Amino acid sequence: MIAEIGHFAMILAFCVALIQSTLPLYGAHRNRQAFLLIAAPAAKLQFFLLFCAFAVLTVKFIQSDFSLWLVTANSHADKPFIYRLTGVWGNHEGSMLLWILMLAAYGAGIAHFSKSMPDALKARVLGVQGMIGVAFLAFSLFTSNPFARIISPPFEGNGLNPILQDPALAVHPPLLYAGYVGFSLAFSFSVAALMSGKVSHDWAKWVRPWTLLAWLSLTLGIAVGSFWAYYELGWGGFWFWDPVENASFMPWLAGTALLHSALVTARRNTLHSWTMLLAILTFGLCIAGTFLVRSGVLTSVHAFATDPTRGVFILMILGILVGGALLLFAMRSAGLSLADKNVPFQPVSREGALILNNVFLASATATVFLGTIYPLVIDSFGLGKISVGAPYYNAVFVPLITPLLMLMPIGPLSGWGHSEISPVIKKLAMAFVLAVLGGLTVLIMSAGHQGGAALGVGLSLWLMLGALADLGKKIRFNSVPLMRLPENILKLPLQQWGSILAHGGLGVMILGIVGTTAWRSEVVQAVVPGAVMKISGYEVTFNIEARVSGENYTAERGEFSVRRGDVDVALLKPEKRFYTVERQSTTEAAILKNLAGHLYIVIADKTISDGMASRVVRIWYHPLVAFIWIGGLIMALGGVAGLTRREVKSFSSDNV
């Protein structure tokens, strides 16, 4: 009975979304206050109803109510509590409901928090948001109903894919969806502005915090996903250029560009059309990503069960929403009436640097898009089956991103409007010299063999030191006495830390990427207990192996003692697990974690070696790898810091 309440709440939410997507827009068009004011309460009601639906589904999963098809297909009564809970979104239907819930949450957020926004703009934004809600609620209700019943419920469920039985499932999808869905607001803001035909100069300031929130969620979501893949998939990679990863990376790249172009629009009252186009495309990429993941055109850990009707439905949503928005853009963008005149543009300025940022990010997005979509296009025309792997992405990404990274420290140090080159050079000279020295050191120490690593280390130092130079400028390092500096640092408004942390964090991340890519070492051996393996200064002894059993699995567990020099450092116990319900095995790596590097051990199959029954053991040493995720975290913190900026009334008042 309670499941039907959840289903009914979804249907009601669909009806509310229908109202939200029509009446307020009509009201805004005809200037009817009564219709216009429906938007905010409708958005809140829609969120409330979806929250109820989601709560119901969660309760059903916790109760293990196998009369619900979704629970049967994806859960099991013996599953640990946390996985019964997170299992709600460990499947297509439930995760779709979470997606929609977040969409409604953003709508309710606008309705609640954006008090200073004119009613008409708010009504239009929420109206467009309502349309997206209608589309995805229809998708969920008609093709992916999470509340479908089974006539004769089984006694036990099928369980959850063991790979998903991990604490990271609790945060990875919600963060990712908060990112994807958050970009819907930028989309709605753009379409709303295009509908009204005019842009007030505060427009970009209302868009930016929501975009920032989406961006930081997506950054965290991708970082958690990368860390999860690293320790769970058992081969220590952090990024695979898997099409589904690309599905999240493309909106990230486009969203990063959007964040920077919105900054130019907010500060300089220019680039409106481009910012709107980027907003539309970014959300378009989010929907395209949803299509890639949920249509079954791809094979991946993220790809849910195939059902062609779903793919067609999402393509229709993509076509109607994004196609419609682009059409509107084509018709209206040239005639947008701006509240103020365009400011004359100087190429050597912060906005100039930000435009270059956009050019490079847009190009990078396009190349990732090409690599992801090309095999699908070729296949659908029956021209053969091909795959595009990491070598392609490495070949295109490095030349496109390197110039962008070189420009990154320059942007925040140059001034708005017009800027002289020489003070920027002065502030960055030290950083530049140290970065080049760092790169050269790597080149010399590797006897010229590791050009890529040298470039990477140089760029990483350049970004980190550039961020310090940014900080130095903001606390007036050169003009105040040393005694005053701590005080200046503490007094620095939090929002000022945004670019410092985001840019510096990327530098930290690159250090990790270079470390593990260039200096990783690996040992694979078939061994018997007692064997000793040496890797990167560690001495790893395979002591013994044993059978153990966990809550819902049995495992073969190896025990390894790790020594460095004459010191015992750790006892590592990697497992090869077999999940009895799902009849599936997983590899559980054991990792000795240090900032300097990770020692990563997995045990694999049994084999015969020299006539003896042995165990295949694989050990990696991943230098500096932790900095990848630490860097991601720092970047996201930069986003949080940026969020603390209060809504600024006018773009001329805050000149930094």
Added chain:
Amino acid sequence: MTLRQTRLLFLALGFLMLGVTAFIALTALEDNLVYFKSPTDIAESSSMPVGKIRIGGLVAKESLTKIGLENRFVVTDLQNRIDVSFEGVLPDLFREGQGVVAEGQFKTANIFVADTVLAKHDENYMPREVADALKETGVWQGNTSSGSQE
């Protein structure tokens, strides 16, 4: 700078970047494409494929042997067979009778030396390429939907 000059600058910059990006991307794409072949495709082609390819099908029952780090198995679409050698750790979902995709090259005419082996992360599901290849040879009878409603 006037607005007009700014526009021209943007336009020129945009086209330049478009050209450079297209050039880099297309060159990289051409160099790094990997084609997928089924065992029947291989058997029917007159010459041995050169360079890196992907093959896929089912892992033939009772074909897996392990010696030291080397795994030997047979990939079949139930019409033709390919002997595969792979040194390293097979993925968790690798199983005889299940779908598999291997990337690598023919070192000799009879042995495909794989450097990557992919098995689907969901055991009810077959890699799409494999399912299509099996459909083409007419041996496909299962459905790919892992959670079809009963």
